[in-house]
Amino acid sequence: MNSPSKYRREWFSNIRGDVLSGIVVALALIPEAIGFSVIAGVDPKVGLYASFAIACVSAVVGGRPGMISAATAATAVVMVTLVKEHGLQYLFAATLLMGLIQIVAGLLKLGRVMRFVSRSVITGFVNALAILIFMAQLPELVGVSIETYFMIAGGLAIIYLLPRLTTAVPSPLVAIAVLTCIAWFTGMDLRTVGDLGELPEALPVFSFPDVPLTLETLRIILPYSLTLAAVGLLESLLTAQIVDDMTDTPSNKSQECVGQGAGNIASALIGGMGGCAMIGQSVINVSSGGRGRLSTFVAGAFLLVLIVGLDDLVRIIPMAALVAVMIMVSIGTFSWRSLVDLKRHPLPSSAVMLATVVTVVATHDLANGVIVGVLLSGIFFAGKVSRLLRVTRQHDTASNSVTYLVEGQVFFASAQQFVHAFDVTEQGPKIAIDLNRAHLWDITAVGALDKIVMKYRKAGIQVEVLGFNEASADMIDRFAVHSKDDRSTASASIH
Known part of the structure; x- marks a missing residue:
């Protein structure tokens, strides 16, 4: 666990940057949380409440300052069958058990398994995620009005050009504010956040999952909880490693397992779904100047303020503004140097990276890609060592x-x-x-x-x-x- 002085530094050494970056992340979290709720087949408030709880709790308990955790697509796809066959309360119970499993994993120091993930797998993971982030924006780019394209282009111009003039305010936040004002004053016919679904109108309420406390319930939720815990930890630990590299700072991976588990337990107890770290939002946070735990906490807390207290304002934010931010994230996340390194690196390393990318993009499951990459890395390594005999x-x-x-x-x-x-x-x-x-x-x-x-x-x-x-x-x-x-x-x- 961190020493008290180091823990305080992680909270208060970058207050202005953390607060501003947290606000940017909160705005970008809204459409994603709603979208992931749709994937899981639940009401939008389930994903929004989850994002609030997981972000705030992982900020306090987690081991990676500045990393953003919330409801994610990777965990949402696992929940579909459970919700369809057994209902929402069983989802909450599975999320609760998921969190307990993750805490046990952290106490057992399973965060050390990151040592077995090669650099090629991490690069493939990053590149695949960048592609998926861009692909997720395609519905907002196809069959839309010409005004939408102009707005997206304007948003990207602000994001990339404003830092040349000033870095006092994160450029993505300025882009969102400017495009929202333009859309509101001109009355453009644009798709907005309000078109995605109804936002919750009240604060979440604490409640224990309403399921029978029997072995039959455990038999139903355990397979889902184990899968959710594994997928969540895999993505969280990989994201933590990527943020480590971006900020050139270390993190406690086993403590992050505990933080993710505590966040998911909190989510389940206020009617939220399970989640994990989000590399896209983490990149937004770091790129906008967020470094400490305060940025993660502000992202979760301000998200709740937005959806409950400022919902009328949030509803008019044009999706074009958020699409511009996510395109920036996609471009910034992709390792362009890896394309040049394909010729320079050994063939097995390039094959592992490409296999990870192809598997993730084909299955839309980051965990599958990482598993394939790790297995190939192991096979290639074993083959290489065997030839030294x-x-x-x-x-x-x-x-x-x-x-x-x-x-x-x-x-x-x-x-x-x-x-x-x-x-x-x-x-x-x-x-x-x-x-x-x-x-x-x-x-x-x-x-x-x-x-x-x-x-x-x-x-x-x-x-x-x-x-x-x-x-x-x-x-x-x-x-x-x-x-x-x-x-x-x-x-x-x-x-």
Whole structure:
């Protein structure tokens, strides 16, 4: 957990920037929260209340300052069947259990699994998300009036040109304000936030999910809760890593698991759906100057103020203004350098990045893309390490003995290569297998060594295995078949 002084710095070291960026994020959250509610098949207020609760609670408890968490599409798609078959109250119960699972994951330090996600997977994740963000704007770009295109172009001009004059106010916030004023004064026939659905007119009320507290209820919600927890944590930890890189600051990934869980519990208790970190909104926050926990809290709190207290103003915001902001996010999120690096980077790295992008765009599921990327990274890495194995045959004519010097890593991917390196048909009074420069990693490696030794013994050839390191010796002692009869000999060869 952060020290008190560091925690205070994360709240109050950038008050002006955090407040202004939080306001920008709050405005951009409204259409997305409503849209994700539609995806999940619930009332818009479910997504809006969730975004308020998750943002505010994760700001206090989470491990990544400046990251925005709210209702998301990735979790919304998981909820569709549950809502359709069992109703809204079961969704709240599943979200509550989702949060508990995430807190347990944080306490178990599962945030450390981010070590297994390669840079290529993260780049693919970012690029795919940028594409999905842009694709999500297409309904607002197709079949609309010419005024809409002019408004979007004007919004982008303000966003990109205003920073050259001043950075006192975030340019996306100015773009939203200017385009709203233009639309209101001119009376343009534009699609607005109010066209997306009814905004809630009252503050959320605390209530426990109205479901029977039985094993049958647990049987229904547990599969959904586990999936929601996994998807939510995966996206949150990846987003935290990306914000780490953007701000050049570290974060506590395991504490972020706890923060996400606490946010989802709070959401469920006020009638909200489950959510997680949002890379698009996090990029908006960082790009607008948000760095601390205050920016995340302001985003959630101001969202509630907007939808309850300023709903009449929010309803007239033209979608063109928010589309311009999201296009900026899409352009800023995409790693354009990765296109140049496709030729410069090793082929396996480029393949992992492209596979992640293609999978995400094809399935519209970020978790699927990351899983594919991680699996491919593991396969390519195993293949690369397996090729580093070398077995050298040394024949001593004086004693008519043969020594096989093994160098490298012996595991499931290199076991076959290891076996084929030995000539089990050769004759001689003695064969020595020297493992001084090798390491046996798993039972597949031990089984390969067993196979070689037993074939030599079957042919009547004496075999000595020597040079185990301590870890390999332990594997041999526990799992090898060939060492059962000569355990003392194997132990004596450890040095």
